[in-house]
Amino acid sequence: MATTTDRRRSSVRRPSIAADKLGAMTFSSIPKAGGEFRICFIGGGNINFGSDQGPWDHSFRLEHKLGPRLKVVGIVEPNRATAEAVLTRKRGSFVVSAYQDTEIYSSFDEYVEKLNPEKRPHAFIIGSPPAFRGSTTPGKDVELAILKAFPNDTPALFIEKPISTDTVENALTVGRTLVDSKTVVSVGYFLRYLRVVQKMRSIIEDNDLHVMATVARYVCAYPSIRKQAWWMKSRDCGPIVEQGTHFCDLSRYFGGDVEMDSVQAHALEWYEEAGELSKCPVDEENTVEEDDRVPRVTAATWKYKTGAVGSFTHALVLQGDKYSTELEIYADGYQLRLVDPYNAPSLEVRSPLGDEVEHHTFAQDDPYFNQMSAFIDASDNDGNAGTTAVADDDEFEILSDFDDAAKSYALSWAIRVASEKSLKTVRRAPKKAAK
Ligand SMILES: NC(=O)c1ccc[n+]([C@@H]2O[C@H](COP(=O)([O-])OP(=O)(O)OC[C@H]3O[C@@H](n4cnc5c(N)ncnc54)[C@H](O)[C@@H]3O)[C@@H](O)[C@H]2O)c1
Known part of the structure; x- marks a missing residue:
């Protein structure tokens, strides 16, 4: 039973960074002086090097964060042409000094075989598909392979979400191994850095609020998702695990740990009357086995360990490019409404002070830069990264570690599994023939 004192204690821990320290990339200060900061990218695709599909591009943020200190020693990428195209572009720009000696490796094994101790990286940026990481199975276990290759002074690891496509149990094993190794690890749940x-x-902490409910809605613009793996449950694990996981994580960031047995969900499947999409990127879905196709809408509810209630609706509905996303947090007297975090993040607050809504926006905020800045600050000890540097008060902290990210992964899977189980109680409509 909670005591009166407990009740007055806010249900979220105060972030140890001040919100006004999370500066926008366009205002990033002159990079710190220091020695070379060597980075090896795992994966030469969109998340690491950008695309026309969104604002993500880790290399761009690293170039701004580290300036002339950045030395990219390697790109591990099985598709050599992809990595070569990246290097041609980078070497033809003002960041040439960071990329002039970059080597391309077709696999992590090849990278280890050819490792030059003088080019030992301070950090790995892991943006390969999740099927090749977060696992205990050889070939899918790049984190464990890195620990094995660098047993004593492991370079820092930045790992994209979702952390894996393996079972939650195996992903947790990887998490425990990383924690034991004391390696600096950051997972790419970037929305936390908005x-x-x-x-x-801060509002929750400053007013000693207890979160009573989280209500999340994530509606993506599906025609622009042109990767076949995304449309196959067997490859990217479906829209909740691959994409909705960002909002599973953000809900947990406010609601805390989830009673995993409480998760319930329903899905609108592709073959049901309401599930037809008129602008599905046809080449992608028509070649996918029927049982492997992704649901169009998933709606879930759960209880947090505090007793608070969470809910989340994910939908493949919109066309065009922009996603429509929103997260509401409720506490006694308060409604905090996060609107459009992907395109134009704003916050609407209703409080006991009155019925009017207070609006908050932060100009030119770049959560991808904030996230990478926090990672580098935690990894950087003037060229001696890999030891756990203690951040100064005015530096950012990593807001998503592997252990916590594994809990968001577990919630994402629990929603998918619950939605599939609930289907058994619903009469299945006859399957449509593939177009
Ligand atoms: N946080 C975000 O906003 C965000 C945005 C986009 C992607 N992502 C995540 O980043 C990850 C990668 O997505 P992407 O869009 O960059 O995909 P992508 O397909 O564009 O790039 C992945 C690259 O990895 C390469 N690759 C395949 N197997 C590999 C291996 N074993 N080792 C090294 N490289 C390998 C592929 O050839 C490809 O070039 C996914 O987990 C995705 O969810 C996150």
């Missing part, structure tokens, strides 16, 4: 999100955390 200044509006940090503002929400």
